[in-house]
Amino acid sequence: MGLELKQSLKLSQQLVMTPQLQQAIRLLQLSRMELEQEIAVEMEQNPALEIAAETAEEQLAEKAPGEASLEAENIEAPEKSEAQNNTSADVTEVTSETKTADIDWEQYLESYQTLGHTAPVVRDSGSEDMPGYEATLTKKESLSDHLLEQLSMLELNEEEQRVGQEIIGNIDEHGYFRMEGTEGDPLIAVASVCGVSIECGEKVLRLIQGFDPQGVGSRDLRECLLVQAKHLPQDAHLVATIIKFHMKHLETNNIPAIARELKCTTGEVARAVKVISEMEPRPGRNFVTEEPQYITPDIYVHKLGDKYVPVLNDDGLSKLRVSRTYSSALKSGQLSDPDAKKYIEKKLESARWLVRSIHQRQRTIYKVTESIVKFQREFFEKGISHLKPLILKDVADDIGMHESTVSRVTTNKYVHTPQGIYELKFFFNSSIAKTGGDEIASEAVKNHIKQIVSGEPTDNPYSDQKIVELLKVQGIEIARRTVAKYRDVLGILPSSKRKKYT
Secondary structure, three states: OOOOOOOOOOOOOOOOOOHHHHHHHHHHOOOHHHHHHHHHHHHHHOOOEEEOOOOHHHHHHHOOHHHHHHHHHOOOOOOOOHHHHHHHHHHHHHHHHHHHHOOOHHHHHHOOOOOOOOOOOOOOHHHHHOOOOHHHOOOOOOHHHHHHHHHHOOOOOHHHHHHHHHHHHOEOOOOEEOOOOOOOOHHHHHHHHHOOOHHHHHHHHHHHHOOOOOOOOEOOHHHHHHHHHOOOOOOOHHHHHHHHHOHHHHHOOOHHHHHHHHOOOHHHHHHHHHHHHOOOOOHHHHHOOOOOOOOOOOEEEEEEOOEEEEEEOOOOOOOEEEOHHHHHHHHOOOOOOHHHHHHHHHHHHHHHHHHHHHHHHHHHHHHHHHHHHHHOHHHHHHOHHHOOOEOHHHHHHHHOOOHHHHHHHOOOOEEEEOOEEEEHHHHOEOEEEEOOOOEEEHHHHHHHHHHHHHOOOOOOOOOHHHHHHHHHHOOEOOOHHHHHHHHHHOOOOOHHHHOOOO
16 A cells, blocks of 8 residues: 655634734733733833823813813913002912911920921921821831831840841731741741750740730730730730630630639620630731722713613723824835834734724623623612622623623623622622522522621521521522521621620
């Protein structure tokens, strides 16, 4: 049997993910903050991209009405007469004298720093409402810096200073003394690293545990609470005893068991448990240096009459356009260098696709939000308890797009509604049957559970079975395990841990 090579032509269709299509899909699933960063990067790398200048109408709209009308009608403002100028000068002088008279000179002299080289800044009567010095700092003090500053105030020898710095360097953001890569007591590892005895390490650790904030440098929760119990103003013997020997009962809120073992009343134990509950389990909480990330809605839903109208939020997103300079240079044939021409063509094409992709992203967000408003109108009117079951396919069929596109556009996108700010994925819920044959969204059921728990008696909280019965009265039939699942999602403790003793 002989082998030979042959050439043949074949026509077929296949889906090819072009770089432009990949970019459009990637931009579609970016959050607003990530999109702003992406635009900033593209502006630096692509010279064919530029920010569109505002039109004359937009510039006039931003000006004051008087200025806009003067510029629009090409009318020059008449010069002020000499009398008007004199009047303006008099008003300025009177205003200046009034401001001078408002200064409290007695307060100024009392607060004058006689030992310093400069006088305090004179402010008006509202100076007491000005923020303090700490509020004007550009960098927040970290927990490590706070502890090292206190360590430097102690009279320690060089060896103890080294141990203290090593311990502080291994205190995590929650304020606990933990050493990565080691098992057991981290103090043993620190003593080994610094070449000191365990007694020396324990001495320095006890000093650090007396620093501010209370409980810092502890190795576990029990030690953290015990350190804070030492600083209680009243007798903390019962509190310390409960923390030392009854943490298991304390975690389950089993106050009667603690009272039986300690041979005291439940009231005394309840008061001690209340003191413990007010302690700080994470001493380093107030020294977190990460700045909070605020949510900026991608789209707003406003009520105009009887209709709810979506409005895209374009604030902060640069109005991009393709550079006309490079486009005209390419069309006029001014570029003689073939490499330069090829480079400009590539950048222009990339800029066009980026602008189109951003516009397509905004249009898709608008269409999806408009469809959600149509399906969830009762939510916008009455709140979360009237949220209806909704799946991605319902919206995809309504706007003529694929489910995967709807899934991408609803991820990390937020909408501002009359009921609050929600992620677009919040409106997609599974359905739960009601007794009347209707259906209710799972998020609405969670809201009902939250309301039932918030209104329960504190001395006899509702069990999961009792919540099932109360939901059944409202026409919602779900299993007890479903109630337990939703309760865990909502962060609601079991009934045994919600019980409060007086």
